[in-house]
Amino acid sequence: MSIPVAERTTYREVFSAPGFAALFATSTLTVLGISLQILAFSVVVFEATGSSTWSSAAFAAGFLPGVVGGLLLPSLADRWPARPLIVAGSEVRLLLGLLLAVLAARSSVAAGIVVVALGALLHPLVSAAQSALLLRLLEGDRYVLGRSSFTVTSMVAQLAGLAVGGLVLQALGTFAVLVLAAGMHGVAVLVGVLGLPSIPPSGLREAWSPGETLRGYRELFGSRPIRSLLLLWWTPFALLAGVESLAVSYAGHAGAGGLATAALMGATPFGAMVGTFVVGRVCRPATREWLVPVLVVVLGASLLPLAAAPGPWAAALLMTVAGAGLAFEVGGQAAFRDALPPGRQALGFGLLGLGMMTGQGLGPLLAGPLADLSSPGVASAVMGLLVLLAAPVLLAPRR
Structure with a gap:
């Protein structure tokens, strides 16, 4: 069968x-x-x-x-x-x-x-x-x-x-x-x-x-299902990009050596790679969708202990877990594809990519000054807290 x-x-x-x-x-x-x-x-x-x-x-x-x-x-x-x-x-x-x-x-x-x-x-x-x-x-x-x-x-x-x-x-x-x-x-x-x-x-x-691209973006963003999925993607990615930008600074404050510094820099993409592979390959479609809110919470919560400035290897482990939380996006891919109108698929993914690139620039601009006012660990924890505070709003349309 x-x-x-x-x-x-x-x-x-x-x-x-x-x-x-x-x-x-x-x-x-x-x-x-x-x-x-x-x-x-x-x-x-x-x-x-x-x-x-x-x-x-x-x-x-x-x-x-x-x-x-x-x-x-x-x-x-x-x-x-x-x-x-x-x-x-x-x-x-x-x-x-x-x-x-x-x-x-x-x-x-x-x-x-x-x-x-x-x-x-x-x-x-x-x-x-x-x-x-x-x-x-x-x-x-x-x-x-x-x-x-x-x-x-x-x-x-x-x-x-x-x-x-x-x-x-x-x-x-x-x-x-x-x-x-x-x-x-x-x-x-x-x-x-x-x-x-x-x-x-x-x-x-x-x-x-x-001007057609901008008009198309406006129409797509006006669709509540598409808008909710875009914001769900953009916000955690932007905030985690801010944490990534502090990796070298965190290593410097912790007095980390070259190997530990490299581990901090590669922790988030490594976690995202492993998490996405596991969720995509092992989980069934219904399980992936169920995991979306769980993984968003994991992403934010795993950054909170960084406020206590753990050692570089412990911090790298926490950032790896946060990166794995990015696998939540696997559970939204089918919904985003199905929400796009015919003839507008490329435009929809262009809008998704535009928001991701913008977030990669805005996240570090938020995290950097916070780190200067406090410390890289505290700023990273604030990024995680913002993910958790935004999660109920971002996930509400799914319910």
Whole structure:
């Protein structure tokens, strides 16, 4: 007797879907390339200027322009075929990556920041195209598991990018890391050309205008089911991003060594990776939905003991548990997909990504001053308390 997809799905079934493995590979290669690029260019800028401000600006240039791109471009992904958009995005990343390597070798800091910003500006369009294609490739619970695999791999790729980049940086220098990053995008081009299916768009046909994305966002956010799911995603992610931004500061206050500092920096993404994999692979759909409020509470509550300034390894364990709480988002993926109107799927995921990027910027802006007024541990605990205080409001629509 066969068991319906909604009841039992495996990663093997997901990866056997035509086109999914290629989409997964292009996304992973892109994340790896971006992680390597940001790491190496931040080092280049600091070595050239000796300024933490310039180095931070180089890091921010890899993310903040994506907010602008996210406000204007994702609606195009509902009109244009996903395959050429994804391939073109990798081609642009390849060219910009090679140009950045040349500029970095000449210590052209300002021009390099512009190049990094251009890549970040276009990223929301490519990301929306990937999300739209994923919806066409996978159905039912296969979609939920496929979506969660992207989350897990994004965390793994970020950690691997930092690790590989650090080794290559130490052995061969920044130029080699930047060339390696460009090479990742070059491989993504080949994978996209050879493996991605050609599927026509399912969205609107009339002419596109720059204000269409904002109008579409306004309509989507006006839908109570969509709005409640977006706020449920955005708020804990933003507050936990504030905690992540304090990892180095916490390590400094605790007098942690290099290994403990690395553990603090990697604790949240590691916890998110493990939590998302377990919830996505082990739990049935109904269990994932039941776990949403439980995991939100786990996320907030596990940060409260940081107010007592435990040692760095204990703090890393608490932050790992908080990161695992981010797996609550797996339980909302099917509901968000089903709430999006036809022809607006890419736009919906563009709005989701826009809020996530904005939250990653606002969370640290809130946590940093709190840490200066008190301590990194107290500020992290306040972030957890805010998650718990917001939870009843965020979870109320589910009831």
